[in-house]
Amino acid sequence: xxxxxxxxxxxxxxxxxxxxxxxxxxxxxxxxxxxxxxxxxxxxxxxxxxxxxxxxxxxxxxxxxxxxxxxxxxxxxxxxxxxxxxxxxxxxxxxxxxxxxxxxxxxxxxxxxxxxxxxxxxxxxxxxxxxxxxxxxxxxx
Amino acid sequence: xxxxxxxxxxxxxxxxxxxxxxxxxxxxxxxxxxxxxxxxxxxxxxxxxxxxxxxxxxxxxxxxxxxxxxxxxxxxxxxxxxxxxxxxxxxxxxxxxxxxxxxxxxxxxxxxxxxxxxxxxxxxxxxxxxxxxxxxxxxxxxxxxxxxxxxxxxxxxxxxxxxxxxxxxxxxxxxxxxxxxxxxxxxxxxxxxxxxxxxxxxxxxxxxxxxxxxxxxxxxxxxx
Numbered sequence: 001x002x003x004x005x006x007x008x009x010x011x012x013x014x015x016x017x018x019x020x021x022x023x024x025x026x027x028x029x030x031x032x033x034x035x036x037x038x039x040x041x042x043x044x045x046x047x048x049x050x051x052x053x054x055x056x057x058x059x060x061x062x063x064x065x066x067x068x069x070x071x072x073x074x075x076x077x078x079x080x081x082x083x084x085x086x087x088x089x090x091x092x093x094x095x096x097x098x099x100x101x102x103x104x105x106x107x108x109x110x111x112x113x114x115x116x117x118x119x120x121x122x123x124x125x126x127x128x129x130x131x132x133x134x135x136x137x138x139x140x141x
Numbered sequence: 142x143x144x145x146x147x148x149x150x151x152x153x154x155x156x157x158x159x160x161x162x163x164x165x166x167x168x169x170x171x172x173x174x175x176x177x178x179x180x181x182x183x184x185x186x187x188x189x190x191x192x193x194x195x196x197x198x199x200x201x202x203x204x205x206x207x208x209x210x211x212x213x214x215x216x217x218x219x220x221x222x223x224x225x226x227x228x229x230x231x232x233x234x235x236x237x238x239x240x241x242x243x244x245x246x247x248x249x250x251x252x253x254x255x256x257x258x259x260x261x262x263x264x265x266x267x268x269x270x271x272x273x274x275x276x277x278x279x280x281x282x283x284x285x286x287x288x289x290x291x292x293x294x295x296x297x298x299x300x301x302x303x304x305x306x307x308x309x310x311x312x313x314x315x316x317x318x319x320x321x322x323x324x325x326x327x328x329x330x331x332x333x334x335x336x337x338x339x340x341x342x343x344x345x346x347x348x349x350x351x352x353x354x355x356x357x358x359x360x361x362x363x364x365x
Contacts, residue, residue: 060218060245084194084218088248096251110196111222114230 002027004073004099006059006089007080008035011105011125015077017043020052027053029068030080059089070097078104083111090120145170145207147193147223148214149180152239156211157184168202194222196230204231213239217248224254250284277355280343290318290345293358297338301357307332314347315354 003019005012008030016039020026028039028047033056039047047054057064059080070076076093078086083106090104103121106112112124134140142165146153149171157169161184169184170193171177177190191198193214204210210227212220220238227233240246240259249257266279281290295302301309306317321327323339336342336358344354 060242060248062244062247082218084216084222088218088221088252091252092248108195111194111226114196114226118229 001025001074002069002072003075003077004029004065004069004093005077005079006030006065006068007078007086007105008038008054009079009081010038012077012079013038015079016052020050025051025053027055027069027073029055029057029059029064031056031058059085062092065089065092065097070099073097073099075099075101075103078102083108087111087115087120094120142166142208143203143206144168144209144211145199145202145204145227146211146213147171147199148212148220148239149173149176149188150213150215152213153211154180154184156213157187161187170198170202194219196226199223199226199231204233207231207233209233209235209237211237211239215241217241217245220257221248221252221254225252228254255284277351277359282348284348287347288345289348289351290343291351291354292321292341292343293355295336295338295340295342296359299338299358301336301342302338304336305332306330306334306336309336309357311344311357312350312353315350316345317342318345319343 002025004027005016006029008028016026016028036054055068076099078090086104090102093099094102106122107126109127112122116122144167147170157167160167169188172192180188210233212223224236224238227236238254238257240257243259243261278292320330321341
């Protein structure tokens, strides 16, 4: 299974490493070459030696998505630091490249909810944070 | 008409000014505090501060009753999102999006965010129009209607040169709607109007027929 992860920040790079460790083929696209170091950090070998792929490019550029393997991807994860970038490329992956599973990180709960209703698999970390704060304060939602 | 404009740069500000001058109701939204304060000096209550891709900001701006939503921020992904929720969540009938990077135009089309206006493409079209000898100019593209209007200049030796309009071999799905003689003036041609070298011809056509049509008017004798 090929997992394409766009945006290798803390979340994207951690998910990339887990997916690779679980035996999946993993390709990462990020516009910052430094993100590559985040993938290597704490590993015995480099990201590539471990079997991972890394492409430097901008998420909205079709050529970059193709170079990173979107045409063969079974799973597409949009985890850049921009909600609107994530929502746009997730729809490109879904509608243009027919990727089977598209997962998109959206920090804003309102946008996350609405796009989930439209059929996108959104994940909203902000919501989890709110729930955890509430729980530690003994509040129920 | 009530218009919500997101993005208070030069485009957004001047649109707001012009619409207000024509007595339309306008709300202009900008997410940069300094820009907002500057705009507010001039436009007062018309301007609202906030990230126009946040749903509550759009709702506060009254997107639910907007006749038109114009997204002219400097970020294409923001303009796409604003127009998408305007159309699909708030059922706004008309949207206009600015496309900053022409390479992103395909994303606007894919998500049906149209019309998307690209300044680069507008300037390119003007250059096409101004550069002499350039065979073909797209005057109008209506992708939804599957219709285009192009302008071609008749070059000496082209198959159509010196022929009557009804003798020119054009493919089905195309029609000559105007002949503009090189000496000036334009008119709607009759079947016996003769097309001469140097004339400009306007043709309405189904997309994809450009090459067949240009070969008739600027084929340089390739077809005889």
